Amino acid sequence: MNARANFLAILAAVAVLAVLPSSLSTYSVYVLCSWMVFSIAAMGLNLTLGFAGQVSLAQAAFMGIGAYTTALMTMAGIPWPLAMIAAAVECFLIGLVLGYPALRVQHHFLAFVTLAFNALVFLVLRNEEWLTGGTYGVVGIPRPSVLGFSTNQQTGFYYVVFGFFLVLSAVLYGILRSPWGRAFQALRENPIRANSLGVDIRRMTLLAFAIGSAYGGIAGGLLGQLVQFIDPNSFTLTISLKVLLMVIVGGAGYFFGPYLGALLVILMPEFLRFTEGYYLMLYALLVIVLMISCPKGLLGIVDRIKLSIKLRQNPSATAWEQGK
Amino acid sequence: MTEFIQLLISGLATGSIYALAAIGFTLLWQASQTINFAQGEFVMLPAFFVLAGMHFLGLGFGPAILLALVASLLILGLTFKRVIIDPLLPHGVLPVVIATIALGILMKESVKQFYSAEAQPFPALFSERTITVLGAVVSVQDIAVLLISLSAVGLLQFFLTGTKTGRCMQATAQNPAVAEILGVNVKRMILYTFLINAALALLASVLISPIYLAKFNNGETLGLIAFIAAIVGGFNQIRGAIAGGLLIGVIDNLAAAYVSAQYRSAIPLILLIIIILIRPQGLLGKAEGRTV
Numbered sequence: 001m002n003a004r005a006n007f008l009a010i011l012a013a014v015a016v017l018a019v020l021p022s023s024l025s026t027y028s029v030y031v032l033c034s035w036m037v038f039s040i041a042a043m044g045l046n047l048t049l050g051f052a053g054q055v056s057l058a059q060a061a062f063m064g065i066g067a068y069t070t071a072l073m074t075m076a077g078i079p080w081p082l083a084m085i086a087a088a089v090e091c092f093l094i095g096l097v098l099g100y101p102a103l104r105v106q107h108h109f110l111a112f113v114t115l116a117f118n119a120l121v122f123l124v125l126r127n128e129e130w131l132t133g134g135t136y137g138v139v140g141i142p143r144p145s146v147l148g149f150s151t152n153q154q155t156g157f158y159y160v161v162f163g164f165f166l167v168l169s170a171v172l173y174g175i176l177r178s179p180w181g182r183a184f185q186a187l188r189e190n191p192i193r194a195n196s197l198g199v200d201i202r203r204m205t206l207l208a209f210a211i212g213s214a215y216g217g218i219a220g221g222l223l224g225q226l227v228q229f230i231d232p233n234s235f236t237l238t239i240s241l242k243v244l245l246m247v248i249v250g251g252a253g254y255f256f257g258p259y260l261g262a263l264l265v266i267l268m269p270e271f272l273r274f275t276e277g278y279y280l281m282l283y284a285l286l287v288i289v290l291m292i293s294c295p296k297g298l299l300g301i302v303d304r305i306k307l308s309i310k311l312r313q314n315p316s317a318t319a320w321e322q323g324k
Numbered sequence: 325m326t327e328f329i330q331l332l333i334s335g336l337a338t339g340s341i342y343a344l345a346a347i348g349f350t351l352l353w354q355a356s357q358t359i360n361f362a363q364g365e366f367v368m369l370p371a372f373f374v375l376a377g378m379h380f381l382g383l384g385f386g387p388a389i390l391l392a393l394v395a396s397l398l399i400l401g402l403t404f405k406r407v408i409i410d411p412l413l414p415h416g417v418l419p420v421v422i423a424t425i426a427l428g429i430l431m432k433e434s435v436k437q438f439y440s441a442e443a444q445p446f447p448a449l450f451s452e453r454t455i456t457v458l459g460a461v462v463s464v465q466d467i468a469v470l471l472i473s474l475s476a477v478g479l480l481q482f483f484l485t486g487t488k489t490g491r492c493m494q495a496t497a498q499n500p501a502v503a504e505i506l507g508v509n510v511k512r513m514i515l516y517t518f519l520i521n522a523a524l525a526l527l528a529s530v531l532i533s534p535i536y537l538a539k540f541n542n543g544e545t546l547g548l549i550a551f552i553a554a555i556v557g558g559f560n561q562i563r564g565a566i567a568g569g570l571l572i573g574v575i576d577n578l579a580a581a582y583v584s585a586q587y588r589s590a591i592p593l594i595l596l597i598i599i600i601l602i603r604p605q606g607l608l609g610k611a612e613g614r615t616v
Contacts, residue, residue, distance in 0.1 A: 039540045049418075055417075055418065055421070101600070101601045102600060104604075108606060109600055112551075112555055112596065112600060113596075113597060113600055115548075116552070116594075116596045116597050117553070117593075117595040119548065119589070119593050120590055120593050120594070120597075121588075123587060123589065123590045123593075124482075125587075127586045127587065174447070241425050244421075244422070245422060245425075245426075246419060248419070248422045252418065277436075277437050278433075278437065280433040281429075281430055281433040281434060281437065282427055283426075283429070284426040284427065284429040284430035284433065285426075285430060287422065287423070287426035288408065288423050288426045288427060288430070291412060291419045291422055291423040291426070292407075292408065292423070295412060295415035295418075295419035296415070316470060
C-alpha cells in the first residue's frame with residue numbers, strides 16, 4: 001500500500017512538472033530547467049557516493065567535458081542526439097580510465113584523484129584556446145530541435161530537459177532495482193561481506209563511478225544548451241563541491257535525495273538574494289548548521305521522524321531498526 | 325646555473341611554508357581522521373587577525389601577532405574542534421568534508437565583507453635586501469622564511485618524539501583505543517593537535533602574506549597545494565608532509581620558469597596523480613592496512 005501511495009505521489013509530481021511551465025515566467029522556467037539539469041548531475045554523483053560509497057570531486061569536470069563536447073559538435077553541424085551520446089560515452093570512458101587506478105587503493109583516493117582531475121580539466125579548458133575559446137568560452141550554442149520543432153523558446157526546451165530528467169531517473173531506478181544495483185547497496189552497507197558473497201567490489205565501484213560520470217556529461221550537455229554559453233569558470237572545483245553539496249544535503253543514498261538537494265541549492269540563492277553580499281556567508285552557515293544537526297541530509301530527518309512514530313506505535317517490533 | 329639556484333632557494337622557501345600547512349593537515353588526519361577542506365582558509369585568516377589588531381586596535385606588529393596567535397588558537401583550534409568536528413566525527417568523513425568546505429566559504433566571505441576584497445600589503449618580517457651566494461642573487465627573506473619554518477618543524481618533531489605529551493599524541497594517532505587503555509587522555513591529545521594546527525596556520529600565514537599579500541581568496545590555492553603536498557609526501561607521515569611541501573614549492577618554481585607559465589599549476593596536479601598511481605601511500609608514507 002505504501003508503495004502504491006509513493007507511486008501515486010510520483011505520478012502527481014510528474015503531472016505538476018509537466019503543466020507547470022505554462023503558468024510560470026520565462027525566468028522561473030529557466031530556474032526549473034537548471035534544477036533538473038543539476039538533479040541529473042547529482043543523481044550520477046549519488047550513484048557513486050550514496051550507493052557505491054566513493055567520493056568524486058570531479059562531477060563539474062565531467063559536466064564541462066559533456067558541455068564542450070556537445071557544444072563543439074553541434075556547432076560543427078553534427079546532429080545533437082549524436083553529440084549527446086558522444087558526450088555520455090566520452091565521460092563514461094574517462095570515468096573508467098580515471099577510476100581504474102584510483103580504486104585499486106581503498107580509502108579516499110578517488111576523492112584525491114578526482115580533485116586533481118577537476119583542476120586539470122579547468123586548466124585545459126582555459127589554456128587550449130584553439131579548441132575551447134579559452135576564458136572567452138563558447139558563445140551561441142544552438143538549442144536542439146526535436147522532430148523539426150525548434151526549442152529556442154524556453155518552454156520548448158523545458159520539455160527536452162524534462163524528457164532527459166524522466167528517462168535518466170527511470171534508468172537509474174532500473175539500475176538500482178536490478179541485481180546489479182542491489183550489489184551496489186550491499187557494497188555500501190558492508191564491503192567485506194559483499195566481497196565474500198562474490199561481489200567484485202572494484203568492478204562494481206568502477207562501473208558506478210563511470211555511469212555517474214556519464215550522467216555528469218549529459219547534464220553538462222544540457223546545461224550548455226540551456227545557458228547557450230559556456231566558459232571554464234562554469235566547471236570549476238567549486239561547482240563540483242556544489243553538486244556534492246546537493247547530494248549530501250538531500251541525503252546521500254536516498255533515491256530522491258539529489259532532487260531535493262538540487263532544489264534547495266538552486267533555489268536558496270533566489271530566496272537569499274535580498275541579503276546581497278551576505279548571501280554566501282548565510283549559505284555557508286546554513287550548510288554547517290544542517291550538517292551538525294542532521295549529518296544524513298534532509299531525507300535522513302524524514303527517516304528519523306518516521307522511525308520515532310513507528311517506535312511510539314509499536315516499541316518492541318521495530319527496536320532493531322534503531323540500531324541502523 | 326645561477327638562475328637555477330635562485331629558483332631552487334625561493335622554491336624551498338615557499339615550499340617550507342606549504343609544508344607547515346601540509347603538516348597541520350596530516351596531524352589532524354592522524355589524530356582524528358579529519359580532512360580539513362578549509363586548511364587553505366586557516367592559513368589565509370590569521371594574517372587578517374594581525375592586520376585587524378594593527379589597524380583597529382592600534383597595536384604594534386609584535387603584539388598584533390600575539391593577539392592573532394590567541395585568536396587562532398581559540399577560533400581555528402578550540403572552537404573549530406568543539407563546534408564543528410566533535411559533533412560530526414561519529415557520522416563519518418563525508419559530513420566533515422562538507423562542513424569544512426562550507427566553513428572555508430564562510431571564512432573567505434567574512435573577510436571579504438568585513439575587512440576588504442582587495443589584496444592587503446602585509447609588513448615583512450625581514451628586510452628585502454638580497455645577498456649573493458655563489459653568483460646567485462638570493463633574498464634574505466627567503467632564507468629567513470626557510471630557516472624559521474624548518475626550525476618550527478624541528479621543534480614540533482622534538483615535541484612529538486622527545487616529550488611525554490608528544491609521545492602520548494603519537495600513541496593517540498596510531499591507536500586511540502589502546503592509547504586510552506594505557507592511560508592517555510585521548511581527548512586532550514586530540515585537542516592539542518587542533519591547537520598545534522592553528523599555531524602552524526598562523527606561522528604559515530605570517531610568513532607567506534608578505535610574499536603574496538593578504539587576500540581573502542588566498543586559501544583556494546594554498547589549501548589545494550597543502551593537500552597535494554600532504555598526499556605526495558605520504559598522508560600519514562609528518563616528514564612526508566615536509567618533503568611534499570618542499571618538493572611542490574621547488575617543482576612549482578622550476579615549472580614556471582622552464583616548462584610553461586600557463587600549465588604551471590598543472591604540474592603539482594599531475595605529480596599527485598602519478599604518485600597515487602605508482603605509490604599511493606606517498607613518497608615517504610607507509611602503506612596502511614585496510615580499514616572497514
